[in-house]
Amino acid sequence: MGIIAHIDHGKTTLTDSLLAGTGLLSPKVAGSARVLDYLEEEQRRGITMKTANISLLYQAAEGAFIINLVDTPGHVDFTGKVTRALRSIDGAVVVVDAVEEIMAQTEIVIRQALEERVRPVLFINKVDRLITELKLSAEQIEAKFNRIIGSFNDLIEIYGELPFKNAWKVSAVRGSVAFGSALHRWGFTLNETKQKGVKFSDIMGAYRNGEVEELPKLIPLHTAILDMSVKNIPSPLDAQRYRVEKIWKGALSSEAGQAMVRCDDRGPTIMCVTHVQADPDAGVIVTGRLFSGTVKNGDRVYLVNAQAELVVQQVAVYMGAFREPVDHVAAGNLAALAGLDAAKAGETVVDAEHRGGMVPFERIRYVSEPVLTVAVEPKNPKDLEPLLRAMEKLATEDPNLAVEVNAETGEYLLSGMGELHLETATKHLKDYLGDMEITASLPRVVYRESVTRKGAVATAASPNRQNRFTVQVEPLEEELAKLIDQDGYALKSVGEVLAVDEQKNALVECAGKTEQLRSVLDSVISGFTFACKAGPLCGEPLKSVKISLVKVQLSDDAEQRSPVEIMHGVGKAIFGSFLTATPVLLEPVYKNVISVPTELAGECSRIVSSRRGKISAFEQKGILTTVTSFIPVAETFGLAQELRSATSGRAFWQSTFDHWEKMPAKLEAKVIMEIRRRKGLPAAVPKPERFTEENQ
16 A cells, blocks of 8 residues: 655655554654655655655454555655556555545546546545634534545546546545544544544643643554555455556466466466665665466566666565665565666566567656756766766656756757756765766756648758658647557557657658568667657647658668668758747746645735736635636746745745746747757757758
8 A cells, every 4th residue: 555645744754653553663752753754865864755665564344464565755856656556556546635535646647547447545644733723613624525525536537547547536434534643543434533532622622631642642643644555555465456457468367467467476486576676785676566376486487668688686675765675575565676687667577488469568657757957067078988887876766857968969868747856866976976077957848849740841861862751740640649649659569650759740651562662760869869869849749740751762772771871861851841830939837736724825926927827716615715827837936935935935836847837929039049058969959951951
């Protein structure tokens, strides 16, 4: 099971309380120890930045349970790590602050959980604040609880799949909602209060009379949460029956499919890797969910994506920051394996005997993408190679980071989802490099290039002028975009589509499949990929562009059809047509949700509007108002400080990447010029004729 929530709603504090309740942590430090926030940066900031897991033994009325508990980040900059954690769990305790109620990130993590068929239960936290700070009556508190439960179930109705949505909606009466205070370590479900004869008025009285320390003894939080979990969250034996078909695209009737559906300890070893971390002593440590089989030291396993056969050097389970070696780990559990150095997050591990025909786990879809970049360089040029290796290692551990070496400028670029994400990544990079001195630029926004209409049919010759390619560029139509969404972003052929890249650019065959084209198809696709990585406006990636291959004329001499010649010829033709298709620069836009006392909502909306933000909704929830808006990422630098200052720290907000939008014309030209100057390109955008046949 996992614990997921909006930032600062109390996930990690809840985890401490669960550890204390099961004997792994002193109750005196629960709530402040932040056991699973073992990174120095997490302790300093007081927020969770990575996923951590720990195995608990819990004795319930129904018997003993091993609970593999995963604590996940709540800050939007680390959303990708939440997505990967969800692949490894079957149920999640969603923590919601009783004062703030359902927030933007709450909705995102619930949506992600339901997409992975992870069953949610609800814990309404910080109930003490309703009593002590807001001084609400019992009737007002009950109304607040009902509103939170109703909003929670509305999200399940919207995002849940038909077979599950009604069964998975939460209910206080059915015991799938708990209430309490993680900080003060008390909590209850309605069933528990009935059994113990506790009334809500008793809890309110404990706060009025200064007897709060009695509540954890009377209604301990860990009992409420863990009892609610074992009653509502399915075991792997039950969950894998309906989850495997969603997250694995192989044949369920195969030996591997049947073993995973049954969660069979005696089946072939099959593991989905969700996290990869470098250990200075043990090398790469691969953590993931074992869906079938039993993994032991010395087992020979095959990495499906890396196409490598390796030996498991050590099997362990994680206890927070510590790895505890064990003899074996059986199906349905989380395991940590040493010796699989070639693995990356998302890898599929299978025992070597069953490697033939094994289908990897479906690509995990992330709800966000990198929109900010920093340029990193060492003080000493001789350290360039170690720096690049360290950056690639960082990207292996966190697939939401993108690493690129800009061939034009020689810059080493690190892209992430927000200022905090990049600041943390840079800090980890410095830790990896030890004494090596590096500098990082200020974060800058990532842009995309696209077109607004169909361009001219453009022909370009390869550098040796022996091959000619004719293409036409236009915006990607909606129907093809939907097909790409269904099929995933990996390069592959779908009908007439020869290739698709991660920015939803499509190369479409219109020339007729000739033998000659088949012989150079890989090089043509390389030319498409090359052109899409850095467009002609200012060297930013192309996005949502359809490129039709209209005609191909190849030299009869095979030596004149080298991959480099083909690649450059295709790239030039694409640029030539692109520049006639009314090209535009797209900027990333955040969806920003601010929760603030009603009297300060006007000031917050003024700040948003001053930053080219568009207000989309105002919603009052008790004493708070939620202001929803859309703000260009370029306008959010310093937004946190301005909001904090204007509201005296009383505003809470969350910015999540939402969409790409055409830049206003009056700003576009200036931004293009600035980017071209920074990249060392000529000031003027090139004319189409520079690339096409007429000018060659």
